[in-house]
Amino acid sequence: MRWTVKPIPEKTKIKHLQEVLGVDATIATLLVQRGVETFEQAKDFFRPQLSHLHDPYLMKDMDKAVERIEKAIANGEQILVYGDYDVDGTTAVSLMSSYLLSVYSNVATYIPDRYNEGYGVSYLGIDFAHDNDFTLIVALDCGIKAIDKVAYAKEKGIDFVICDHHRPGAEIPDAVAVLDAKQEDCHYPYDELCGCGVGFKLIQALGANRNQTIEDLIPYLDLVATAIAADIVPITGENRVLAYYGLQVINSNPRAGIKALIQNIKKKELTVTDVVFVIAPRINAAGRMKHGQHAVTLLTETDVNQAEVYAKEIEEFNQNRRTLDQQITEEALEQIKELKEENNSTSVVYQEDWHKGVIGIVASRLTETHYRPTVVFTKSGDKLAASARSVIGFDVYNALEACADCMEQFGGHMYAAGLTLKPEQYEAFKAKFEAVVKATIDTKLLTPEITIDAELSLESITPKFYRILKQFEPFGPGNMTPVFLTQSVQDTGWGKPVGETKDHLRLVLDAPIPGERTNITGIGFGLGAKYELVTDKKPFSVVYSLDENEWQGNVSLQLKIRDLK
Known part of the structure; x- marks a missing residue:
């Protein structure tokens, strides 16, 4: 691993934040690294507000998209909500269809088959729409490059509203409206929304027509937060606000489908990491192993008992997916070896x-x-x-x-x-x-790189320091979990390789300080082979993030060790 320590920001900026916020130099440094330099910016960072969300009508074509959907509702047209088979696509379709169904009944969903149709808008999907008298397709998380498909639909009397976040090509499809902040002539203030996020901006605009406030749309944010986490978009700006409130919904009152997926997790509070590793793979497994429509069925189900039945099916898909990806990974690694x-x-x-x-x-x-x-x-x-x-x-x-x-x-x-x-x-x-x-x-x-935010002494790791660090959440691209470096530590002699195959390393660290001892436990997953580096109280440097370890009802701070040398 390459260790790269981020440069220390301007000292005057750090000092200013220390004074106005009453925090230590390390916390101030972490904030300045994240572009937070004033009291007001810190307030927005630590206390995201729904009022910080941008006006959806700042997005190019939003007025056209709303006008076409309202016209379809007024005329009793059939609307088809179409989206990709991954987490972003299926959550976006679930969000848009459940919102439209709350105000209008002629709405159906369509997820392309991964195997027969492939990614994005398909001719088969348009034929399905035509055969079933749909005159408007709202495409989510896809469509920005579907030039020929949108033209084909137009020939059949079907209009398109596209909500996408992928990079456009040289030509834009001839749709009624194309919502994608990555278009060069779109001046929306934030261009890192995921597909479900763009869908949320559209329902925000539609809601404004019905005198709905942003508070009325909070129940949809569990889907948006799931998509933000799974699609690995930056958790900055608008995404940070959406993820922050979406996680609150997931932890307090999630929709029946998400509740069914997380009911066996014994954790007080789920984070973005839990969404990435627990919720997202299961939603994805439907499209990978069977059909993405199963995920939409789960995420739009309102009956808790029925949702549990769907969640069990999806859990089976996920188990099969895990077996397959392990087997194929082994075969691929063997092939790489043979290719020399x-x-x-x-x-x-x-x-x-x-x-x-x-x-x-x-x-x-x-x-x-x-x-x-x-x-x-x-x-x-x-x-x-x-x-x-x-x-x-x-x-x-x-x-x-x-x-x-x-x-x-x-x-x-x-x-x-x-x-x-x-x-x-x-x-x-x-x-x-x-x-x-x-x-x-x-x-x-x-060569893999570990980016280190700051050097830290072990005695600085206090419950108060960790409490402030927790308020940096939700973590993700653009606001990654802070990573620290401590030099010249030693194991107290209690360190040992752990796990069934001794792949992991548990240490009890000490940085000898005159007059006091600072012992803290650390766990390094996959670092068991480095045990020899820490024996006999040899000094070493360690790179880690901080988390809590819960054991038999006791909660203590621990180092989550990334590397040591």
Whole structure:
């Protein structure tokens, strides 16, 4: 691991915050690093308010989108709410359909089949709409590149309202309205919303027509917070407000479907991390293993008992998904070993019988293991479909764009993308992707990096310090969990490898200070092999974040160790 300590911000800014907030230098430093430099900014950061949300009508085409939906309601038209099969898409469809159904009955949902239709707007979906007399499709988390599909729908008398957050191409679809803050001529103040977030802005605008306030829409925020966490968008600005209040809904009064998914979690308060690792994989599992519509059915169910039945089915999908992704990851790792491409800057693997629903997870696992931009292919009909994942600091979307002549289509973000190509294009793509990445990546990005926020002494770790740190939540991109470095610590002799296979390392640390001792427990997952570095009271440096350990009713602070040397 590369350890990179963030530069210390301007001392005058730190000192100012210390004085106006009455906090210590470390807390002030962490705030300035996050762009918080004044009392007012700190107030907004620590106490997000729904009033901080922007006027939805600042988004380009919002007035057109509202006008077309209101016209459909007034004329009794059939509205189809269409979205992708991942967490962002299914939560967005659940949000939009349940809101529209609260004011109007002619509303249905459509999630494309991952295998027969693939990602985004499909011709099959438009044919379904036409065959069933839908005249308006509201597309969420997709559609910004669906030029031909929207034109095809128009020929059939079907209008589109697009709510997307992906990067647009050179041409924008000829829809009635295109809501996407990443359009160059859209001057909405925040362009990092997820698909479900854009959907929320639309229901906010629709609600304004019905004299609804933002408070009336709070029950929908459990879906928005789930999408923000799962889609790994920055938890800054508007997303921070939406996630903050959405987590409150999840922890106090979630919808029946989410309640059913989290009922077995023995935790007082769920965080963004819990949403990412508990709720999101289960919602995703429906689209990966069966069909994304199962997730929408769960998330729109209002009866708690029925929701529990749906949640059990989804839990089974998730168990099957886990078995499959483990097996395919092992096969992919073996393939990488056999290819003997150690000097490559990329990993590109393919097997025709790999399950399309888990190749994204496998790509993430391979990236964690080999730490280089990775593409995992499988057969999908007469094409090859793939998921791409990247390492921190490298834009895989741009790299794929440079390989456009070797692909049929692609889309995505800086760190995750999907693509399809013809079987005969595979070797050319593999060679070009490797060449593009090798030519453009900074080689240091191929070594995992730990970014350290600040140095900290063990005696500074107090309950009060941790209480203030907790108020930095919700954590996520743009506001990551603070990571600290303490140098010249030693294990008291109580340290040992733990876990069934001794993969983890439990330490009791001490930094000898004249006149006092400071013992604190730390746990390092996956660091069992480093035990030799800490024996015999040898001094070492440790990088960690802070959390609480609950054991037999006692709660104590502990270090969550990321690395040591």
